[in-house]
Amino acid sequence: MRITTEDEALVGRLKGEISQIEDYYWNGLPIDKLLAILTKAIDRAIKSLWAEVFGDEREISLFAIGGYGRGEMFPRSDIDLLILTEDTSHWRPQIEDFIQRIYNFNFEIGHSVRTIEECVTEMKNDISVETAVMERRYLAGSKDVSSHLSERLGRELISEDDDYFDLKEVEQNNRHKQFQNVDYGLEPNIKNSPGGLRDIHTIMWIALKRHKTVSKKELVNLGILTGTESRLLATAEKFLRHARFGLHLISKNKEDRLRFMYQRELSAKLGYVGSAGRPDVERFMQKYYRHVLAIQEINTIVIQSFRENLSKVSEPQSKLNPRFNLVGNYIEVARESIFRETPSALIEIFVIMAKRRDIVGVNSSTIRLIKESVSLIDEDFRNDRKIVS
Secondary structure (H helix, E strand, C coil), X not given: CCCCHHHHHHHHHHHHHXXXXXXXXXXXXXXXXHHHHHHHHHHHHHHHHHHHHXXXXXXXEEEEEHHHHCCCCCCCCCEEEEEEECCHHHHHHHHHHHHHHHHHHCCCEEEEEECHHHHHXXXXXXXXXXXXXXXXXXXXXXXXXXHHHHHHHHHCCCCCHHHHHHHHHHHHHHHHHHHCCHHHHHCCXXXXXXXXXXXXXXXXXXXXXXXXXXCHHHHHHCCCCCHHHHHHHHHHHHHHHHHHHHHHHHXXXXXXXXXXXXXXXXXXXXXXXXXXXXXXXXXXXXXXXXXXXXXXXXXXXXXXXXXXXXXXXXXXEEECCCCEEEECCEEEECCCCHHHHCCCHHHHHHHHHHHCCCCCEECHHHHHHHHHCHHXXXXXXXXXXXXXX
């Protein structure tokens, strides 16, 4: 792998910037700023190298995709790139030189080189490619090529919204099965375990496909999230991102699993210290699990909401009793005021579900009403024999 004098200087500057970012982390700089600073540092290095290799050529474009495309660069994250040109064979020598020299940055590199037609075809064949291209971020090269891609995607049906949703739900379910065993429960994967960062990504990918936005504020306006859910999700995401950033630093590797030894070291360095100056691992992990539980609950509700809204078939509705209806195989309240009018309905809904095997779940709006109505379970509620008997 060749390295020029210019490359050595570029790598030296990048290493110095990353070292400074590590100091920023341990000195308490907010995680959003850390991710942005690291992403911009890598952007500068890549753009500088691109300019050296390709000059001001107007027939080829470079995009950041994946976590790098989202601006979520962690210390040991991969750098994922998409190179777009209508003449891949002509540019092959320069592309190979460019990619080889990026490896000097000491990051794992993932890259693809495609024409616009190949890009569209791959998006139709592979949901992961569709997702990556949807959240692409322009870095360098021809803006005309970038515009042509956007125009083509604007008039091309890559996949139906409901097909994309179904595939993403299956993808999430398979991931949960892989990462929800006992070992991963005690040493969870911050990115991939149930309630991890990938569960947030899944919600946002479906929202991007369906509503063309990942802004939590806009999703609240669209009714996809409630204001409370948006705040809980933002807080949980901030905590997990911060923990993942620190985990990459102390492991000096692309390590996303909170192993016991890292739990101790990270909790101590982040100020979770108990009596006698010992790391308060328990408090750190309790906070972790609270945020993970919040993400799991919100993910469940939002996925269910997407499922209801994307259904092409009008589900048959039947009345179970004056308080509940059955829509398809999901139970829902007859009206929003049911739990305020009849607090015992908070218990009744689960009794009905236990007796009816054809009911597979609760409507998303009803789940939200149940969560909002928990305060109705007070001392009088608990002492009411009609309810508890």
